[in-house]
Amino acid sequence: MSSPSDATAHDAHPHEHPSYVQHHFDTAAQQYDTAKLGMWVFIATEILMFGGLFVAYALMKAREPDVFIAGHHYLNKEMGALNTVVLLFSSLTAALAVRSSQLGKRNETSAWLVTTILCACVFLVVKYFEYSHKIEEGLLPGRYFGHPFFDMSAAPAFHEALPSRANMFFGLYFIMTGLHGLHVLIGMGILSWVLLRNIRGEFSAEYFTAVDLGALYWHLVDLVWIYLFPLLYLIG
Amino acid sequence: MSTHDEATLNTNYLTATKGWKSWAFTLDHKRIGLMYLVFVLAAFLAGGIFALLVRTELMSHGPTIVSGPTYNKLFTLHGAIMVFLFIIPSIPASLGNFILPIQLGAKDVAFPKLNLLSFYVYLCGATLTLLSIAHGSVDTGWTFYTPYSLQDPEAATKVLYMTLGVFVLGFSSILTGLNFLVSIHKLRAPGLTWTRLPLFIWGMYATSIMQVLATPVLAITLLMLVFERVFGLGIFDPKLGGDPILFQHFFWFYSHPAVYIMIVPGMAVVSELFATFSRRVIFGYFAVAMSSLGLALVGFIVWAHHMFTSGMSEFANMLFSALTFLVAIPSGVKVFNWTATLYKGSISFAPPMLYALAFLFLFTIGGLTGLFLGTLNTDIHLHDTYFVVAHFHYVMMGGTVIGFIGGLLYWWPKMTGKMYHFGGATVGAWLTFIGFNVTFLSQFVLGSRGMPRRYYDYLPEFESLHRVSTFGAYILASGLFTTAGVLIHSLAKGRAAGRNPWGSVALEWKTQTPPVFQNFEQTPIITKGPYDYHLASDEELVEDLYAPDAAE
Numbered sequence: 001m002s003s004p005s006d007a008t009a010h011d012a013h014p015h016e017h018p019s020y021v022q023h024h025f026d027t028a029a030q031q032y033d034t035a036k037l038g039m040w041v042f043i044a045t046e047i048l049m050f051g052g053l054f055v056a057y058a059l060m061k062a063r064e065p066d067v068f069i070a071g072h073h074y075l076n077k078e079m080g081a082l083n084t085v086v087l088l089f090s091s092l093t094a095a096l097a098v099r100s101s102q103l104g105k106r107n108e109t110s111a112w113l114v115t116t117i118l119c120a121c122v123f124l125v126v127k128y129f130e131y132s133h134k135i136e137e138g139l140l141p142g143r144y145f146g147h148p149f150f151d152m153s154a155a156p157a158f159h160e161a162l163p164s165r166a167n168m169f170f171g172l173y174f175i176m177t178g179l180h181g182l183h184v185l186i187g188m189g190i191l192s193w194v195l196l197r198n199i200r201g202e203f204s205a206e207y208f209t210a211v212d213l214g215a216l217y218w219h220l221v222d223l224v225w226i227y228l229f230p231l232l233y234l235i236g
Numbered sequence: 237m238s239t240h241d242e243a244t245l246n247t248n249y250l251t252a253t254k255g256w257k258s259w260a261f262t263l264d265h266k267r268i269g270l271m272y273l274v275f276v277l278a279a280f281l282a283g284g285i286f287a288l289l290v291r292t293e294l295m296s297h298g299p300t301i302v303s304g305p306t307y308n309k310l311f312t313l314h315g316a317i318m319v320f321l322f323i324i325p326s327i328p329a330s331l332g333n334f335i336l337p338i339q340l341g342a343k344d345v346a347f348p349k350l351n352l353l354s355f356y357v358y359l360c361g362a363t364l365t366l367l368s369i370a371h372g373s374v375d376t377g378w379t380f381y382t383p384y385s386l387q388d389p390e391a392a393t394k395v396l397y398m399t400l401g402v403f404v405l406g407f408s409s410i411l412t413g414l415n416f417l418v419s420i421h422k423l424r425a426p427g428l429t430w431t432r433l434p435l436f437i438w439g440m441y442a443t444s445i446m447q448v449l450a451t452p453v454l455a456i457t458l459l460m461l462v463f464e465r466v467f468g469l470g471i472f473d474p475k476l477g478g479d480p481i482l483f484q485h486f487f488w489f490y491s492h493p494a495v496y497i498m499i500v501p502g503m504a505v506v507s508e509l510f511a512t513f514s515r516r517v518i519f520g521y522f523a524v525a526m527s528s529l530g531l532a533l534v535g536f537i538v539w540a541h542h543m544f545t546s547g548m549s550e551f552a553n554m555l556f557s558a559l560t561f562l563v564a565i566p567s568g569v570k571v572f573n574w575t576a577t578l579y580k581g582s583i584s585f586a587p588p589m590l591y592a593l594a595f596l597f598l599f600t601i602g603g604l605t606g607l608f609l610g611t612l613n614t615d616i617h618l619h620d621t622y623f624v625v626a627h628f629h630y631v632m633m634g635g636t637v638i639g640f641i642g643g644l645l646y647w648w649p650k651m652t653g654k655m656y657h658f659g660g661a662t663v664g665a666w667l668t669f670i671g672f673n674v675t676f677l678s679q680f681v682l683g684s685r686g687m688p689r690r691y692y693d694y695l696p697e698f699e700s701l702h703r704v705s706t707f708g709a710y711i712l713a714s715g716l717f718t719t720a721g722v723l724i725h726s727l728a729k730g731r732a733a734g735r736n737p738w739g740s741v742a743l744e745w746k747t748q749t750p751p752v753f754q755n756f757e758q759t760p761i762i763t764k765g766p767y768d769y770h771l772a773s774d775e776e777l778v779e780d781l782y783a784p785d786a787a788e
Binding site: 022023024026030033034037038041042044045046048049050051052053055056059060140141142143144165167168171172175179 | 245410414421422
């Protein structure tokens, strides 16, 4: 089936595949590089997606700076700062999980992964308190602005200090932090799955791709927050 | 971690495993490509029927078959279905999925599970779009411009279904692009260097870059539109202090690259066709390869040429007009190099080649009329007229769809193992070509005389040309149905195709017809370029149209 000039090679399987190498890869190294490039490309798409929100933010902020300044005073800087510290720490523990996985230290890897997931929980709990406070106060997006608990019959409220366009600021606040929060949730799911596989003993010093990629994704989640925090909480 | 034994892996992929589950849960790129093919062709049929209804309504001045509001829904559905459900996935997801790994000498794409996921995500997106139709359908045009997509309180559910459908379809497109990009980087067979890559792969590479970088922006735009609709965000809605032009910027930041996501695969296909049916190396191979990347790059910096009359600043208008002319460079490189490939080539007029030649002719018209629209002052006159409609149909249909059908006819024997009737396919090609030109040449004239696009009715003096255009559409439809009939007939009655029916030296023709489950029994080693006819042995160039043992 092949011509002399395209002489086909030696056997397609020159050596036995280790069990973790999928059929369509020749070597473990090829599989690892492929997975890693795939994750980087995926991270590029995520950045482009958040990028759209940042552009909307930048444009609106440039046009209506007063609205943003007035609105941001109602965000809780302490909670935001706490969450920033928590996420930064979780990125460190995620990196340590990769390191211990590379060294083949299974129990240590599990411990770091659990720490990372716990940090993510702390982040979401803090976020929950922030959100419920906003909902109680009626600091809500768009037409729900000034209506505590989304209740349109509730008295349109007390924020005389806020310009009416602050509804747009809180809309952006909820979309940006909400989409980020969704990514935290997805990240927790990914890391839990990686943890499960680690406990099952699927990883070794030779094969730790999923730990590496899970951590890479987690760093993206962290990175987005590093931009969100100052842009939303610290613009005054 | 393949669960299949060697014997299964070296059996015809269509019969290697059996049962509906072996299709529904397949990770084989060839089967996923075929499943995509079935659904994109169904979308093409649906979009085509809407087109015929639109053209029939426009046949006569005054109401003809439907009411004005229905007409608005018809053209919206025609546009949305054709763009999001048919043309964008057409070549990459169906032909690309099938051929790209084989051309790479690989056993599959980099992430087979993501590939299957992308197919099901596509089905979910299509279902959401259908739900929007079931709820009465939208009339915003395929662009969902604000405030059209915001102002009608009755339309909330349908607009949400439609935008969510397109949002979901975007993820399918991203996953395909990601898979191809990584496959091309990491799964090339030994010896398949970047300069030995077929131009189809180069085109898919450029397309994937655009899919991966532009589609997320559409996703976030549609998400913001949904929020605008549900919460009254005040970012896009002018009534609430938002900026509708911002929506247009966001939308075209995706949708202009999307135009190249559509046309570059068409160019990628015809590059293969010109080489095979001229028996020549593609003239200026490297320039053609780079021009695909050039289009991907330029595609990201010209989006606002869709908005010259929207109320941007004079400076922005001039800047985007000037940048738009850059598009002519990579497009020109391709057209001239294809023409030079034909020169002194040993040309055969097999049905796929007819489509390649039609592409050359139609894309050139589509491209040159683009210059009228990129020029600021003529665009002010021609904007939102039938001239624009004709221009982008020459590129989208005359380019991409013609390229798609050409590619389908070219790889059909490899995909299905059956050869179709040449006479029927040739008649189909000519009817399509003639019908297409009758339909859309008349629209250039209509547009330059001032006929606005998307209007339900028109002045009596436009009637004769509208009638010509409608009859052209009927001829076009007859050509497409002829081709469809020829292909369906081949499935039932066609003779078994040979390994290399076109006598091509490209890699995908060196494996069995249809290919085995793992594409090649042994990983091929590549020692020369994909179009090196001058280096080929006689044995390689033999055209075996039919399999030797195929009894008539």
